[in-house]
Amino acid sequence: xxxxxxxxxxxxxxxxxxxxxxxxxxxxxxxxxxxxxxxxxxxxxxxxxxxxxxxxxxxxxxxxxxxxxxxxxxxxxxxxxxxxxxxxxxxxxxxxxxxxxxxxxxxxxxxxxxxxxxxxxxxxxxxxxxxxxxxxxxxxxxxxxxxxxxxxxxxxxxxxxxxxxxxxxxxxxxxxxxxxxxxxxxxxxxxxxxxxxxxxxxxxxxxxxxxxxxxxxxxxxxxxxxxxxxxxxxxxxxxxxxxxxxxxxxxxxxxxxxxxxxxxxxxxxxxxxxx
Amino acid sequence: xxxxxxxxxxxxxxxxxxxxxxxxxxxxxxxxxxxxxxxxxxxxxxxxxxxxxxxxxxxxxxxxxxxxxxxxxxxxxxxxxxxxxxxxxxxxxxxxxxxxxxxxxxxxxxxxxxxxxxxxxxxxxxxxxxxxxxxxxxxxxxxxxxxxxxxxxxxxxxxxxxxxxxxxxxxxxxxxxxxxxxxxxxxxxxxxxxxxxxxxxxxxxxxxxxxxxxxxxxxxxxxxxxxxxxxxxxxxxxxxxxx
Numbered sequence: 001x002x003x004x005x006x007x008x009x010x011x012x013x014x015x016x017x018x019x020x021x022x023x024x025x026x027x028x029x030x031x032x033x034x035x036x037x038x039x040x041x042x043x044x045x046x047x048x049x050x051x052x053x054x055x056x057x058x059x060x061x062x063x064x065x066x067x068x069x070x071x072x073x074x075x076x077x078x079x080x081x082x083x084x085x086x087x088x089x090x091x092x093x094x095x096x097x098x099x100x101x102x103x104x105x106x107x108x109x110x111x112x113x114x115x116x117x118x119x120x121x122x123x124x125x126x127x128x129x130x131x132x133x134x135x136x137x138x139x140x141x142x143x144x145x146x147x148x149x150x151x152x153x154x155x156x157x158x159x160x161x162x163x164x165x166x167x168x169x170x171x172x173x174x175x176x177x178x179x180x181x182x183x184x185x186x187x188x189x190x191x192x193x194x195x196x197x198x199x200x201x202x203x204x205x206x207x208x209x210x211x212x213x214x215x216x217x218x219x220x221x222x223x224x225x226x227x228x229x230x231x232x233x234x235x236x237x238x239x240x241x242x243x244x245x246x247x248x249x250x251x252x253x254x255x256x257x258x259x260x261x262x263x264x265x266x267x268x269x270x271x272x273x274x275x
Numbered sequence: 276x277x278x279x280x281x282x283x284x285x286x287x288x289x290x291x292x293x294x295x296x297x298x299x300x301x302x303x304x305x306x307x308x309x310x311x312x313x314x315x316x317x318x319x320x321x322x323x324x325x326x327x328x329x330x331x332x333x334x335x336x337x338x339x340x341x342x343x344x345x346x347x348x349x350x351x352x353x354x355x356x357x358x359x360x361x362x363x364x365x366x367x368x369x370x371x372x373x374x375x376x377x378x379x380x381x382x383x384x385x386x387x388x389x390x391x392x393x394x395x396x397x398x399x400x401x402x403x404x405x406x407x408x409x410x411x412x413x414x415x416x417x418x419x420x421x422x423x424x425x426x427x428x429x430x431x432x433x434x435x436x437x438x439x440x441x442x443x444x445x446x447x448x449x450x451x452x453x454x455x456x457x458x459x460x461x462x463x464x465x466x467x468x469x470x471x472x473x474x475x476x477x478x479x480x481x482x483x484x485x486x487x488x489x490x491x492x493x494x495x496x497x498x499x500x501x502x503x504x505x506x507x508x509x510x511x512x513x514x515x516x517x518x
Contacts, residue, residue, distance in 0.1 A: 177328055178364035178423075182378035182430055183354035192377055197368050 027265060033258045040251045054235055054248045061231030062252055068145065068227065069214045072152035076213070077206075079153060080160025085190075087165045098161065105158035111219050114151040118142050118223035148220035148227075156213050163209065167202035168194060200271050207264030211257050218253075228252060277340070279304045279434060279465055280325060285334030287320055287489075294320045295331065296489040304433075307466045309476040309497075312486035313511060318469045321486065322436050325467065326356045339433060354382060357427025361439040363419040365411040371398065371422045372407040375429045383430065390429070397425035401455050417448030424455055435459065437468040471515045477501075485511060 043051045086098025105113070122142045129137025171194050179189030221230035232249040236242055278301035287295040294317045302308050312318045323329035324336060327349045336343045338352045366374050375394035379385045385393070398404045401421040403414075411419055420440060427435060437456065441449040453475050460466055460479040470476070476483050477497045484494040485508055493500065493508045501516070503509060 172362075172364075174360055174362055174364035175366060178358075178360065178366070179378070181326055181328060181353060181356070181358035182427070183350060183382040184378060185350065188381050192381060193366050197366075200368070 027262060027269075029265070030262055033255070033262060036251065036254050036258055040248075040255060043248070043251075050239065050241055050244050051248055054232075054245055055252075057235045058228055058231040058249065058252070061226055061228035062256075064145075064226055065214070065217055065228040066256070068148050068152065068220060068225065069210075069217045072149045072156065072217070073210050073213055075149070075153040076156040076160050076209070079157030080164050083157055083161025084164025084168060087161055088168060102158045102161050105155055106162075110152075110155050110216055111222065113155055114148070114219055114223050117151045117154075118144070118147045121147075142223075144220075144224040147223055148217075148225045151223075152213060152217060152220070156209060156216075159209055160206065163202050163205045164198070167198040167205075170201050171197050203264070203268050203271065207261075207268070210264065211260050214257055214260060215253065276303060278302055279339050280467070281335075281337040282321075282325070283335040283337075285321070285324060285331045285336060287317070287324065287329065287331045294489050295324070297334070298486070298489070298491055300484065300491065300494075302434075302465060302467060304465055305463045306481050307460045307464075307468065307479045308482050308484060309480040310467065310469045310484045310486060311471055311476075311511070311515065312492075316486045317489040318486045319438050322438050322467060322469050325434075325436060326353050326358055328358075354430065355433045356436060357424075357430060357432035357434070358436045359420070359423050359427055359438065359440045361442050363411070363416070363423045363443070365414075365419055365423055365426070367411055370408050370410055371403070371414070374411070374422060375426050378426070379429050393429055394425070397428050398422070400428075400458075401425045402451070415448060416444045417451045420444065420448075420452045421455055424452075424459075428459075434465045434467070437466065437470065439469050439471075441470065441472055473497075473516055487511070 044055055045052075083098050083101060086094050087102065089095045089098070119142075122140050125140040126138050129135070129140060175193050175197065176189050179193040180186070184192070217227060218229040221227050221233070226234075228249060232245050236245045239245075280300070280302040282298060282300040284297045284299055285295050286293070286297055298317075298321055300308075300321075310318045310321065320329055324331045325338065327336075327343050339355055341348050341352050343349055343352060365371075366377065369377060372391065372394055375397060376387070376390040379390035379393065380387065383390075395404060395407065398407055401424055403418055403421055406414060406418060406422070411422075414422065424435075424440075440456070441452050444452060449472070453472060456466070456468070456475065457479055466479075468475070468480070480497050482494055483497050483500045485492045485500070487507060493503060493505050495503065500508065501512065503512070
């Protein structure tokens with residue numbers, strides 16, 4: 001029946017070509033991804049020593065970086081949603097806790113936070129464990145990967161809270177009012193009307209955070225996580241060839257971030273709607 | 276007969292502004308009441324108090340025998356009251372059809388098939404069944420407002436509130452919305468309308484209520500009000516009637 005959505009009008013009628021709407025057309029910036037990948041491949045094949053050796057040495061670091069980034073990002077999406085809704089809560093306790101969290105976390109450098117979670121937090125837990133005579137806690141040791149993921153999640157969750165809050169606030173008040181005037185509860189109006197629109201508004205900044213998170217994940221190398229950066233440093237410590245190592249590491253980060261940027265922009269176009 | 280809307284001595288403050296100063300008003304079933312008044316007089320605020328989109332500070336409002344005093348009662352009352360806004364407020368991420376079916380399914384718990392059937396009938400009634408698949412951005416203002424009216428009607432309300440429904444429309448679109456409202460009035464719908472469309476008031480209203488500075492200045496049948504000798508009423512009418 002008529003329920004089929006019609007193709008939505010593109011921004012500019014002037015350059016309108018049927019079938020070439022912005023959301024179906026190939027994004028030309030994929031070319032940059034291809035270029036950078038090509039550069040990396042060229043280096044590896046033309047000058048296999050040391051570039052191929054570096055690549056083989058750091059590849060498990062690439063996997064660790066990808067794993068930490070993706071899992072921290074997933075948790076961040078959830079934590080940010082909770083934090084954002086908390087910041088908008090009319091309950092002053094919830095609002096207070098959410099605001100305190102955001103203010104404290106974004107006021108401390110991420111590197112310091114990671115070091116604190118890895119080196120200071122276990123000591124606190126051990127102390128409490130000894131005080132309670134609870135052996136499991138008294139013998140608590142940091143797990144590097146776990147610390148890295150939670151540390152990144154807590155920090156980026158605060159940034160994400162602010163993005164969600166702004167996104168929800170950007171939806172005109174009339175949308176929620178219309179929903180409530182139809183008898184929807186506050187929760188239903190959030191769930192069916194406000195959040196679906198807010199999510200699309202926040203996609204660009206959320207995508208931006210994803211890329212920033214990937215880059216900031218290199219800080220976990222100081223807490224004994226064998227990520228890409230740390231593996232690069234290990235290779236250099238043995239062979240002492242900074243130019244080749246850090247060029248290769250930089251290229252690998254660039255391939256990942258450029259690829260992510262394309263992915264984000266693709267998702268944005270897929271979910272775009274005009275209001 | 277028990278009035279379907281009973282408003283008793285309602286007060287409302289916005290910070291230091293005293294927006295409603297003891298307004299009392301009864302609306303009976305099937306009545307069409309038009310509220311007029313200068314901007315900032317409190318007419319929209321009064322309307323929004325009826326379905327509690329606006330909280331009031333003192334007084335009592337009872338809708339269809341239910342006092343607006345608990346969250347549960349407020350939800351119950353909102354289900355019986357449809358509201359049409361000046362800025363349409365169609366859900367921007369949904370098609371016209373989905374705008375009409377969402378609350379039916381979420382609030383009234385109707386099936387998809389049933390709610391779509393009702394939605395199509397109502398789109399037919401407001402004259403735009405061919406726009407079922409269109410998004411709000413693709414509709415003209417008049418079409419959006421008609422979809423908004425249909426969306427409210429889909430919930431089978433006993434009362435319809437209209438908050439300046441034609442103020443944001445181009446002149447040639449005002450008529451298509453007013454026609455829908457007139458048809459609704461002739462079917463016996465209880466309507467409270469904030470509007471300066473005097474043609475509509477003359478044709479459909481049983482009473483016109485003039486509000487100024489948060490108080491009811493005068494209420495009377497249209498012809499009587501237009502001939503009023505009240506100083507403030509004459510002053511205001513001369514502006515909206517261009518006399």
